[in-house]
Each structure stands twice: as structure tokens, then as C-alpha cells.
Amino acid sequence: MEKVTHKTLACGIELACAEIPDRRIAAIEFRLCSGIADEPPALLGLAHVVQETIDLGTAHYDGRGLSDAFDAIGASHTGWTARESTGYRCVVLPEFLDRAIELHTEYLCTPTFPDDSVEVAIELAQQEITALQDDPQGLCDKLFSAQVFGPLLGRHALGEPETLERITRDDVAAHWKNHYHTGRMIVTAAGGFDAKKLIDLLEKRFAGFGSAAPAGRNGYRVAFEPRQTHHPKDLAQEHVAIAFPGVSVEDASFPVQRVLIAILSGGMSSRLFTEVREKQGLVYWVAAWSETPRGSGVLFLGASTTPERCDKTFDTLLREVDRVSEDLTDDEVERSISGLVAKMRTQGDLTRSRCSELADDLFHHRRPIPPEEKIARIEAVTTERIRQFLADHPRDRLNVLTLGPRVLERAAAVGR
Amino acid sequence: MATSPYTIHTLKNGLLIAIEKMPDVRSAAAGFLARTGARDETPDLAGVSHFLEHMCFKGTGKRDWREVAITFDRLGSTYNAFTSEDRTFYFGWVPHERINDQIELLADMMRPALPPDEFDTEKKVILEEIAMSKDSIDHVAFDFLLERVYEGHSLAWPILGYTETVGALTRDQMNAYMNEHYAPDRMVLVVAGNVDPPRIIDLAERLCGSWKRSGGMHARVAPTTRTGSATQVVDRFQQQLVALTFAAPCATDPLHESAEAAMSILGGSNSRFYWNIVQAGISPHANSFRFDMGDCGLTILSGQAEPDRIEPLLEAMKREAAAISRDKVSADEVERVKNKRRTSLAVEAESPYHRLTQIMDDVDYRGAPRTVDERLAAVDAVTRDSIATFFEKYPIDREGYLISVGPRDWPA
Known part of the structure; x- marks a missing residue:
């Protein structure tokens, strides 16, 4: 059984940790409430450059020395830059957790951002932007995110070639100084450790690390607008992406939205897989999903198909969303709920998943949500609630993007 | 001396069963390995192993494709399958109390009915998958690498096959391939998690004991690596x-x-x-x-x-x-x-x-x-x-x- 502790530490960090004594590993995540949306408009890509260079030189280590120190304890660690946050996660054997925290403190609190490391990070980001041209799915995500989420939340982590050119080492250091402090930090941990010792260690290591006043805890609003674009590209397949408004993680209807997505795309018996792939053989890949910045939610449908079949695929995707409100069955809802709950339980065996789940809870709800409470909310979803959700959130305003050799003929479908 | 966490058992028809008991977890996973893949194909059948993997989800003697899919999803299984050069593996991960149902479903799928209509529809899906692979530089490069390094050997052709070979493949050809390669003495049932091994073996005997054995594994010829x-x-x-x-x-x-x-x-x-x-x-x-x-x-x-x-x-x-x-x-x-x-x-x-x-x-x-x-x-x-x-x-x-x-x- 796990024991969860949630508190704001004197140093300013908001902590949630789950002690699970029988686990043979420990996972810890440091999440800064600052991301791509917090970059100056002229310096897009800056948050990612900070994340990429923060551990390449510190008060006591050069980049290679710090990596070697992490490897010396067998730490598996990673970092990422997201719309509203930047994260660093680490998995270690429990006996090395203290040392892992010490090393994380080292780079989070005392980075030196060597000039040459910053230059290389910018150069690599430029090359990664070029490489996106050979990754149709990644390119489609970049273009569609900008189109759906707009100038703040729709930014891409890599930035743009012209904004990357402007970034200097001083910009990097300033961004770190302004955005990396305990008042913006959520720390979560799960696995075999002692919570009291963990708290004492974090208090000691992060005392005085910038402002302790809470910051970055509110999201940006998404102003959803109907739109349709086509991006010509020489590809074997056409990528079709559709978006329409949904609800946020914080909304009481979010569990309903999760079940709806499971009905559309949760498994092989889901509607999109069944109708688009299994019955008509139109695609290999088809999916529905939601993206949920704090306070907002957007539903997505996506597929890739050979160009001559893209109109039929487009029509079928939308038809399947419409059909849910027409012929949804209790059996289908029950099956989707059962599947979601079972997956939540099996994921519970994974320590690192539990750690990230806690971070998501604090990020969106400002408290850890017990897994059983989440399960109860999913189990309370009914056929009627899903029908009501679709009535309350009609797909009458569409945002559509196609990437590939063929222009979609169904322009009139948008905004109807 | 520590007790081994493993139970290994072979049914009379040659099906090998390997079980790892993990008492500290709440879930369990099971998979059937068919010890065959792209390298076991003949040139005119390039892609049949992977196509057959898809067809195992498309209906059995007692379930149509929809029932296969519904059963997986009702179990809340995290499931999939993959085909490699030398293997085809089907698996699912569920809460431990559902492992028997998961194994039953997977075992049923290992005897697919290959319905002709579904065969034709699924062929279109495979051709889409081949088209998708042509947009990926990594995929194109890896296929090209094996084609050249192992030229003249069955490892040289792509797992997905070619548009031409998949397009020309018939249901009868697939059926013959399946009968030859999905015999129990060429397969393995693997189970891991919070399970009771004797009960798993009893279940496997009931579900798979009647499968007809073949002559065992084919000999494979190791390739020469070219420069x-x-x-x-x-x-x-x-x-x-x-x-x-x-x-x-x-x-x-x-x-x-x-x-x-x-x-x-x-x-x-x-x-x-x-x-x-x-x-x-x-x-x-x-x-x-x-x-x-x-x-x-x-x-x-x-x-x-x-x-x-x-x-x-x-x-x-x-x-x-x-x-x-x-x-x-x-x-x-x-x-x-x-x-x-x-x-x-x-x-x-x-x-x-x-x-x-x-x-x-x-x-x-x-x-x-x-x-x-x-x-x-x-x-x-x-x-x-x-x-x-x-x-x-x-x-x-x-x-x-x-x-x-x-x-x-x-x-x-």
C-alpha cells in the first residue's frame, strides 16, 4: 500500500510523494511551471535551449562530469519542454535517491551555461527543425498545434529558425533566473523511500533558490477558431487532422470526455478503428485524443491515408463522431469504462508512472487525486452523460489541416 | 537457496510454456510466440508473416473480428502484436484476475479463420502501412541496409513485404504458410505476473492440447554479411x-x-x-x-x-x-x-x-x-x-x- 504526502515546503516547493515500501526503485520528477508559452515572442525556442544546456556546466561539474556522476549511480534521467512546463525525471535504485537529488540540485540551481554549449544547442535545434521535414507526423503536429492553439500555446519547443538565431547566452541565463525558482517548482516522487527524509533533503538543498512565492500556476486560455489549411508536400500518404473544442482536465466533465475518446479510439473495438480501418481498410493509423493545457481542452481526430482516399477518410472520421450521439449503447460505454479502469490499475504497477501521475495532479488540480477517486469518476460516466456532453460540445466548429500531395475537397464541411 | 520464479512445461504436442511468478505485482501479461518471421518466407510470399499477424485479429472459429476486439477491450488489456525477421509475438497485459481470459483469447487467435472478405479488406490496410513506411527515412534506410548487407538471403526483404507481393498474395497461400509455421512445436506461451503456474498449465492444456504438431523447427541458414x-x-x-x-x-x-x-x-x-x-x-x-x-x-x-x-x-x-x-x-x-x-x-x-x-x-x-x-x-x-x-x-x-x-x- 502506498502512503501519499502532500505539502508546500518552507523552501517554496510543492511536493507530493507516494511511499511504496515494496518497490525496488524510486522515481522523482522536478516540474517547473514555465514552458514554451512563457518565452519572449522574439526568442522562440529559448525554453528548450535552457533545458538542453542546463546540465552542460555547473558550479562543480562540466557537462560530461555531471553525466558521469549520474551514470555512477545508474540513474535513468530525462528532460522535456512542454507548453506550460519544463520537466526533469529520474529513476534510480532507492539507495541512490539522495545522491540523485543532490545532482539535480546541482544543475537546477547552479548552471553556468557555457557559451559553446549554448551555441551548439541552438545549432542542433536548427538541424532538428530541418529534420522535422522528414517526419510527416511530427511536422503535422507542429503545423496543427500552431493553427489550433495560436501564438502562445501553439508554439513548437524547437522554436523557429529566425528566433533561434537571436538567442544569446545571456538570454538563456536570464530565462533560467526568471523562471527557475522554488515558487514555480512541483516535485513528486514514488517508490521505496522515507518521505520525512526526502522532505528534509529537499528543504536543505533548495533553501533560498529564488523566489518561494507561488508562480506559474494559472494556464493560458485557448481561443478556438474554425479554420482549414492545406500544406502541400511530396509524400506517399496524406495526413488528415481535425480539431474541435472539448473540456479541460479540471472540468467536471473531463471523465466523460475520456470515456468518449475511449469509445472513439480506445482499442480495436473502438469506432474509428472499426469503421475507418477494419471495415473500410482506409488507413493503417487512425486515432482520437485530447490535448489539455490548464483550463482548456481540444479534441483531435487524425489519420494518414493514400491521397486518393483522403476525402473518404475525412468524411468517415466526422461521421463516426456524429454517430456516437445517434446509436451509443450501454454495452459500449461499459466496455470502454472497464478498459480505462483496468489500464489505470495495470499502470499502477509502474513506479515511474505513479510519479508522473502525481505531478499531473498537482499541475492541474493542485492536489494529489487518489487513484480510487479517479476510477470512481470514470465509473460514474453513463451513456446519457456522454450524449449530453456531445450536445453541449457539438463538433460544429472545426479546425482542419491536411499535409500531403492532395487538397481536401470537403472544404464546405468546416464551420457548418 | 532461492526458489526459481520460473515454471517451464512442455505439452505433449510440443507447445513450450514459460511462466514467471511475480507475487508483488497486481497485473499479469501473456503472449504467444510463433517462431517464424520474414526470413522464413519464400520470395513470392514476402510480407505473409506480417499480414498473417494482422489476420489473427480478424476472426477465429468462434469469434468474428469484432468479438476479438471487444473481448480485448472488455478485459482492459494493453495488447498488441509484432512481426520481426524471425518472430511473430502476440501479447496482452491485464489485471491479474483476468489473465485466464486473456490467455483464452490469445489461444483462440492462434487458430485464425482467415475470412476471405476480411483478407481483402486487411490487404488494403497493409498496403497503407507500406505507403506510410515509405515516408519514413529511418524505415526506408533500414530496409535498404538489410537488402544490401544480406543480399541473396531471405533477411534481405522487408518485414512488410512489397506492394507487389502483398497485392498478389492469396488466402490459400497464407493458410498453407500458417499451417506449416503455427504448429505448437514451433510456438511458445509466455506468462509473467501474479499468477498460479499449475493453473496456467492446466488452462493451456485445455486450450492448446489438441493443436497438431508438425516436424519441429525448420533449419535456418545463417546469412553472410557483405561489405x-x-x-x-x-x-x-x-x-x-x-x-x-x-x-x-x-x-x-x-x-x-x-x-x-x-x-x-x-x-x-x-x-x-x-x-x-x-x-x-x-x-x-x-x-x-x-x-x-x-x-x-x-x-x-x-x-x-x-x-x-x-x-x-x-x-x-x-x-x-x-x-x-x-x-x-x-x-x-x-x-x-x-x-x-x-x-x-x-x-x-x-x-x-x-x-x-x-x-x-x-x-x-x-x-x-x-x-x-x-x-x-x-x-x-x-x-x-x-x-x-x-x-x-x-x-x-x-x-x-x-x-x-x-x-x-x-x-x-
Whole structure:
């Protein structure tokens, strides 16, 4: 059984940790409430450059020395830059957790951002932007995110070639100084450790690390607008992406939205897989999903198909969303709920998943949500609630993007 | 003496069952391995193994495709299947109290009905998958690499097959292939998690005991690894991908762990490639890895860059390959690799889903699963000297096979 502790530490960090004594590993995540949306408009890509260079030189280590120190304890660690946050996660054997925290403190609190490391990070980001041209799915995500989420939340982590050119080492250091402090930090941990010792260690290591006043805890609003674009590209397949408004993680209807997505795309018996792939053989890949910045939610449908079949695929995707409100069955809802709950339980065996789940809870709800409470909310979803959700959130305003050799003929479908 | 977590049992018809009991977890995973893949196909049937994998989800004697899908989803299973050069594996991960139902469904799928209508529809899906693969530079390059390095051998053709062979494939051809290769004495049932092994064996006997055995495994012919170079010009790609390939030990070779460690030191995370190529700003994509099976293996050094920057990337990769071959790796480098491996084994040990694949791999290639302690011992046995022996026996500082894929016709 796990024991969860949630508190704001004197140093300013908001902590949630789950002690699970029988686990043979420990996972810890440091999440800064600052991301791509917090970059100056002229310096897009800056948050990612900070994340990429923060551990390449510190008060006591050069980049290679710090990596070697992490490897010396067998730490598996990673970092990422997201719309509203930047994260660093680490998995270690429990006996090395203290040392892992010490090393994380080292780079989070005392980075030196060597000039040459910053230059290389910018150069690599430029090359990664070029490489996106050979990754149709990644390119489609970049273009569609900008189109759906707009100038703040729709930014891409890599930035743009012209904004990357402007970034200097001083910009990097300033961004770190302004955005990396305990008042913006959520720390979560799960696995075999002692919570009291963990708290004492974090208090000691992060005392005085910038402002302790809470910051970055509110999201940006998404102003959803109907739109349709086509991006010509020489590809074997056409990528079709559709978006329409949904609800946020914080909304009481979010569990309903999760079940709806499971009905559309949760498994092989889901509607999109069944109708688009299994019955008509139109695609290999088809999916529905939601993206949920704090306070907002957007539903997505996506597929890739050979160009001559893209109109039929487009029509079928939308038809399947419409059909849910027409012929949804209790059996289908029950099956989707059962599947979601079972997956939540099996994921519970994974320590690192539990750690990230806690971070998501604090990020969106400002408290850890017990897994059983989440399960109860999913189990309370009914056929009627899903029908009501679709009535309350009609797909009458569409945002559509196609990437590939063929222009979609169904322009009139948008905004109807 | 510690009790083994494994139960190994063979049914009378030859079906091998390998079970790992994991009492501390709340979930369980099961999978059926068909010991056949793309290398077991004839040229005119290229792609049949992978197509058959899809068809196993498309209906059985007692379930149509929809019932197969509904049963998986009702179980809340995290499920999938994959086809490789030498294997086809079907698996699902569920709360432990549902493992019997998961095994029943998977066993039913191993006797697919291959309905003609579904065969025709699924063929379209496979052709879409082939089209999708042609937009991926990694996919195009890896297929091209095997086509050239193993030219003349069945490992040279792609797992997905070709548009022509998949398009021409008939249901009867697939049925004949399935009857030959999905016999119980060529299959393995793997189970991991919070389960009761005797009950699993009883269940397997009930579900699979009537399957008819064949004449056992076909003999496979190991390929010859060629040297040379080849370029595939693809105008629509923006980047150029180069891969240098060399013969390497197979998955069961005593040098296997040393080869893994060497690749990690050369081109893994915090590796020589990372510090001397990526962090030198030459390219964000440079790595080294192994591709191995029971009877062959490759060392692959791979990198990707804008076409006019490909020469310095290739030179840097060759320079690092020469340096690691010439000078022994350091004791610190070896120790760091071992430490990372210890953590990854601990992570794997808490997940039935990940244990399943490892047990399958061990049973298929080694005949029996290895405990975490046994695998740790193999990792601990790696030394500077054993890595040096690997580089002596399987050199990477001379001519291998160089492939180049992208818009540039280089090297000419």
C-alpha cells in the first residue's frame, strides 16, 4: 500500500510523494511551471535551449562530469519542454535517491551555461527543425498545434529558425533566473523511500533558490477558431487532422470526455478503428485524443491515408463522431469504462508512472487525486452523460489541416 | 537457496510454456510466440508473416473480428502484436484476475479463420502501412541496409513485404504458410505476473492440447554479411542518412553482453558519439546499436544530417570507431554502463509487460529464461578486456557496408 504526502515546503516547493515500501526503485520528477508559452515572442525556442544546456556546466561539474556522476549511480534521467512546463525525471535504485537529488540540485540551481554549449544547442535545434521535414507526423503536429492553439500555446519547443538565431547566452541565463525558482517548482516522487527524509533533503538543498512565492500556476486560455489549411508536400500518404473544442482536465466533465475518446479510439473495438480501418481498410493509423493545457481542452481526430482516399477518410472520421450521439449503447460505454479502469490499475504497477501521475495532479488540480477517486469518476460516466456532453460540445466548429500531395475537397464541411 | 520464479512445461504436442511468478505485482501479461518471421518466407510470399499477424485479429472459429476486439477491450488489456525477421509475438497485459481470459483469447487467435472478405479488406490496410513506411527515412534506410548487407538471403526483404507481393498474395497461400509455421512445436506461451503456474498449465492444456504438431523447427541458414556501399536517392527527403554496418556476434554469443556494452559506450546516452559528435554540433542524430538474432548479428553506426553536412558526420563516426578499436575503453566507461543496466533491470522487474518480452527472448534464443540475478551476472562479467576482444573479433575500423539514403547521390 502506498502512503501519499502532500505539502508546500518552507523552501517554496510543492511536493507530493507516494511511499511504496515494496518497490525496488524510486522515481522523482522536478516540474517547473514555465514552458514554451512563457518565452519572449522574439526568442522562440529559448525554453528548450535552457533545458538542453542546463546540465552542460555547473558550479562543480562540466557537462560530461555531471553525466558521469549520474551514470555512477545508474540513474535513468530525462528532460522535456512542454507548453506550460519544463520537466526533469529520474529513476534510480532507492539507495541512490539522495545522491540523485543532490545532482539535480546541482544543475537546477547552479548552471553556468557555457557559451559553446549554448551555441551548439541552438545549432542542433536548427538541424532538428530541418529534420522535422522528414517526419510527416511530427511536422503535422507542429503545423496543427500552431493553427489550433495560436501564438502562445501553439508554439513548437524547437522554436523557429529566425528566433533561434537571436538567442544569446545571456538570454538563456536570464530565462533560467526568471523562471527557475522554488515558487514555480512541483516535485513528486514514488517508490521505496522515507518521505520525512526526502522532505528534509529537499528543504536543505533548495533553501533560498529564488523566489518561494507561488508562480506559474494559472494556464493560458485557448481561443478556438474554425479554420482549414492545406500544406502541400511530396509524400506517399496524406495526413488528415481535425480539431474541435472539448473540456479541460479540471472540468467536471473531463471523465466523460475520456470515456468518449475511449469509445472513439480506445482499442480495436473502438469506432474509428472499426469503421475507418477494419471495415473500410482506409488507413493503417487512425486515432482520437485530447490535448489539455490548464483550463482548456481540444479534441483531435487524425489519420494518414493514400491521397486518393483522403476525402473518404475525412468524411468517415466526422461521421463516426456524429454517430456516437445517434446509436451509443450501454454495452459500449461499459466496455470502454472497464478498459480505462483496468489500464489505470495495470499502470499502477509502474513506479515511474505513479510519479508522473502525481505531478499531473498537482499541475492541474493542485492536489494529489487518489487513484480510487479517479476510477470512481470514470465509473460514474453513463451513456446519457456522454450524449449530453456531445450536445453541449457539438463538433460544429472545426479546425482542419491536411499535409500531403492532395487538397481536401470537403472544404464546405468546416464551420457548418 | 532461492526458489526459481520460473515454471517451464512442455505439452505433449510440443507447445513450450514459460511462466514467471511475480507475487508483488497486481497485473499479469501473456503472449504467444510463433517462431517464424520474414526470413522464413519464400520470395513470392514476402510480407505473409506480417499480414498473417494482422489476420489473427480478424476472426477465429468462434469469434468474428469484432468479438476479438471487444473481448480485448472488455478485459482492459494493453495488447498488441509484432512481426520481426524471425518472430511473430502476440501479447496482452491485464489485471491479474483476468489473465485466464486473456490467455483464452490469445489461444483462440492462434487458430485464425482467415475470412476471405476480411483478407481483402486487411490487404488494403497493409498496403497503407507500406505507403506510410515509405515516408519514413529511418524505415526506408533500414530496409535498404538489410537488402544490401544480406543480399541473396531471405533477411534481405522487408518485414512488410512489397506492394507487389502483398497485392498478389492469396488466402490459400497464407493458410498453407500458417499451417506449416503455427504448429505448437514451433510456438511458445509466455506468462509473467501474479499468477498460479499449475493453473496456467492446466488452462493451456485445455486450450492448446489438441493443436497438431508438425516436424519441429525448420533449419535456418545463417546469412553472410557483405561489405561495400550503396546509395538510394530519395528526392523528397530533406536529410541524408548514413549507416555503417559490420558483422557482429549473434544474440547467444558469449560476447553478446560485451558487444551491448561497447555500443552503449560508443553511441548510447552519455557516449562518445554524444560528446564528440552531437555536442560538437556536427549532428543531433548519431548513434550505434546492435541488430541480432539467434544466428547472426550486425553492429550499426548511424547518423543523419543535412545533405551538405554528411561528410563531416561520416568522418566523425569513423574517427570514433577507429579510436574505440585502437584504445581500450576505460574502466569508468565500463562501470557506468553496468550501473545503468542494473537500474534498467530493476525497472523491468516491476513490470510483467516488460518481463514478458525478455522471457520470450531468452526462451527463443537460449532455451530458458534467465533470472534478473543471472542477467546481472552476465553484465558484471563484462570487462575492458572482453570489450577489446569483441572489437578484435568483430572489427569496426575497416570496410563494412555503407549505405546512404536521401536527396544526394553520395557517395557516387
